Amino acid sequence: MDYSTEEQLNILLASAAGMTAKRFDALIARFGSAREVFRQVTADADAGIPARLEQDIRRAGSREQLKKLADFLHASNSYAACMGSSLYPDCFADIDQPPPVIFVQGDISLLSRGGAAVIGSRHCTAYGRRTAAAMAKALAENGITVISGGARGIDTAALESALENGGKAIAVLGCGLDVTYPNENAALFASVRRSGAVVSEFMPGTPPYPSNFPRRNRIVSALSDCVLVVEAGDRSGTLTTVRWAQEQGREIACIPGSIYSPQSAVPNRLIRDGARMITCEADLLGVFGKTAASAPRPVVKVSEQERQILAMLSPGEDFSLDEISQRCNNSAGQLASLLTMMELRGIILRGPGGLYSVNTQNEYQ
Numbered sequence: 177m178d179y180s181t182e183e184q185l186n187i188l189l190a191s192a193a194g195m196t197a198k199r200f201d202a203l204i205a206r207f208g209s210a211r212e213v214f215r216q217v218t219a220d221a222d223a224g225i226p227a228r229l230e231q232d233i234r235r236a237g238s239r240e241q242l243k244k245l246a247d248f249l250h251a252s253n254s255y256a257a258c259m260g261s262s263l264y265p266d267c268f269a270d271i272d273q274p275p276p277v278i279f280v281q282g283d284i285s286l287l288s289r290g291g292a293a294v295i296g297s298r299h300c301t302a303y304g305r306r307t308a309a310a311m312a313k314a315l316a317e318n319g320i321t322v323i324s325g326g327a328r329g330i331d332t333a334a335l336e337s338a339l340e341n342g343g344k345a346i347a348v349l350g351c352g353l354d355v356t357y358p359n360e361n362a363a364l365f366a367s368v369r370r371s372g373a374v375v376s377e378f379m380p381g382t383p384p385y386p387s388n389f390p391r392r393n394r395i396v397s398a399l400s401d402c403v404l405v406v407e408a409g410d411r412s413g414t415l416t417t418v419r420w421a422q423e424q425g426r427e428i429a430c431i432p433g434s435i436y437s438p439q440s441a442v443p444n445r446l447i448r449d450g451a452r453m454i455t456c457e458a459d460l461l462g463v464f465g466k467t468a469a470s471a472p473r474p475v476v477k478v479s480e481q482e483r484q485i486l487a488m489l490s491p492g493e494d495f496s497l498d499e500i501s502q503r504c505n506n507s508a509g510q511l512a513s514l515l516t517m518m519e520l521r522g523i524i525l526r527g528p529g530g531l532y533s534v535n536t537q538n539e540y541q
Contacts, residue, residue, distance in 0.1 A: 179256070185210035185237075186258040187245060190276040191379050192236035194229060197273035197391075248380045254353060255280045270424040271398050275377035278395075279353050282373035286346055291321030292460070293396050293421075295414050296330030296406035297439050302494050302527025304330055304407035304439060307431050309337035311404060314457035316343020318466045321372070323348070323400050325392060325417075326365065328358055330406045335364060338372075345372040348396045350388040352376060357384040375399075390416045397421040402463050404454065405430045408442035415442060427463055429454045434493055475539045482518055485511075486540060489524070494531035 189210040257263035258277045265287040268274040312334040322338035324331040326347035338345040397420040408414035429452040433440025458468035488503040
């Protein structure tokens, strides 16, 4: 892709070490253009720019930096969309201090189509992971793009499900496009690039600094029409995405959970305070004016022993083998084979940490 001289200068100015959206906006407001900023710092005039930042800007404007960025964009099949260019998403107008440049691998047109952000805790429960996957599946099957941050837990479950069900997905990173974080999601990000888009406002090579993620979250919400909170504890970074969504006027929807589950504290509280409650896929699709296709749930015949186990497990909650054993007054060894058979038959599910939960997608007789 060819970039105009002004676009190249904007990209180079944004690449200066320590440059933030706030500093970029202030420089453009003061000098009128990136071209004039570079002219001032190369003229050795007293431009009133802090000495350290002036040095960084001068370095960013070098031919070496331009070649380095151009080589990266070409080699990685990436786009750089800066403010004012035709590729820059209109939805970023809703962001306070929008990113000066956005780097994209994949289908950049997806950034202008909206979608649903499916977000939540990295340390999710089996219930949260299963619910995120179910919601993303419904969105994908109805042509709605699934947007998330690519973190462990809920983000990963949503993106994987969207792709597995033939949908489009956008992963917004808190690091440079050439940095994989978390490492185990390398294959997932490669799939997103092929069937969607991977996005970052950070320059190539930028590590996943903790301070990057609140900035990333404002892009997740801006790209979305609706932000769905699946699970989040009181200290979850999900709250920053919710705050950005509120500022940007986005719809906030939440999955309710057990009052005893710390991971459902945030969505339950948001529902109490007026967020839309999502109890099934149809509720979420209704936000987008779509109707879920009704399908009967599979009927599974269970034995008396299996029925007793199901009666002791509350739907939506996770239980360890020891907890089930105590409720049944049986030894863990006696239950292990029965639980394995129930898992193989799809009656119960086993999630992270070896915790068991009821598969609520079935009817049991």
